[in-house]
Amino acid sequence: MIPATFDYIRPASLDEACHVLRDAGDSGDDVKVLAGGQSLLPLLRLRLAYPSALVDLGRLPGLRGVEDRGDHVFIGALTTHDEVLRSPVVREHVPLVAMATATVADPAVRHRGTFGGSLAHADPAGDLPAVALALDCVFIARSAEGEREIPAAEFFTDYLETALRPGEVLIGVRAPKLGADWGFHYEKFTRTAQAWAIVGVAAAVRSEGGDIAEARIGLTNMGPTPLRAQVAEEALRGLGVAHGNGGGPAPGSAPGSAPDGARDPVRDACGQAAEGASPPSDLHARPDYRAHLARVLTYRAVRAASA
Structure with a gap:
């Protein structure tokens, strides 16, 4: 499709860009900021966004690096x-x-x-x-x-x-910078390669003496905004990272079960990752499936980060 008509503005400095945007806000105009354009241009082509003007910041000095x-x-x-x-x-x-x-x-x-x-x-x-x-x-x-x-x-x-x-x-x-006692992992599930995440999990885990001293878990596509899995974070605090086998749950297994039948406290805690989330429903996944993915991917991300 062809975008709706808009004015194109390329300010020469950051100060000029700020004044242009302030004036547009004062006048009630719908102005969008253009950087790389990889997210905005598809919206314009589909007419999901139709601003009165684009302010192109792509060549401003000092904002790169x-x-x-x-x-x-x-x-x-x-x-x-x-x-x-x-x-x-x-x-x-x-x-x-x-x-x-x-x-x-x-x-x-x-x-x-x-x-x-x-x-x-x-x-x-x-x-x-x-x-x-x-x-x-x-x-x-x-x-x-x-x-x-x-x-x-x-x-x-x-x-x-x-x-x-x-x-x-x-x-x-x-x-x-979080230091050498932190581990990190990003786990992402997509329908096809290079597609948007159906669910993603960003995990940062700080370990002390073989235990999880602190966990931070960010969830992708589990609500209208990205969110922290705060219930799971709190449940993980103090758990020993040596528990469990480090892999995902076996097909059909209960959320807290391990392959040998023993309970895995880390998996139990990660099973609370979807608490408080409002996962969307679309052509790719229903809310209950996204909640399941959040639990599974959180476990994988936490295990990888704590390793």
Whole structure:
């Protein structure tokens, strides 16, 4: 299909972009921000979005790149997925970001799509929002009035909606370095290769003396926004990671059973991953199937992360 008519604006600086967006918000115009365009352009073609104007940030200086800033890694909003994936700083200090980025679409999309654009698009089926929640990332927004920090837990507010205010632009994300006692894994189930996740799980696990001292679990496509599996996180605290065999449940087995018939406390805890979620129903999966996937994938992700 052909997109509806819109004005095209390419600001020369970030300050100009912020003023353009602020003026548009004051006038009530529907203006969209264009970065890599890999999420927005399909919506325009299908006329699921029909803004009055596009503000193209793709060539603005200073919003691209990965920096090691001591206790955290800063990823510029216009950094492409491919640049994130190839960054040695990301792979060393925030490997969960690299794991999830490697599953984003295909190489062509990863060379054009941007890290910040994917997060600001706020698709609950996207891979990176759940990772940002699991890592407790901080989003840096810029407006004509200055910069503002938004914790990941407050950033995603509804389906395709964020806490960004009219006139604000996401300029980058701070991803904390969690240390050598943390393990990470991203588990994703898709209908076909390169497709959106039917369910995804981002797990970060801190171990102490063979026990799970802390677990952070972000869920993909289990509601209108990405969410943390807080019930499962609390249930995992203090459990020994040596329990269980590290694999997925056998077909037809009970959620808490192990192959030898013994109970697996880790699997029991992960069986609560869907508590409080509102999984959607669509052509790919019903809510009960997504809830089942969340339990199974959480177990796999936690076992891999704690290994």
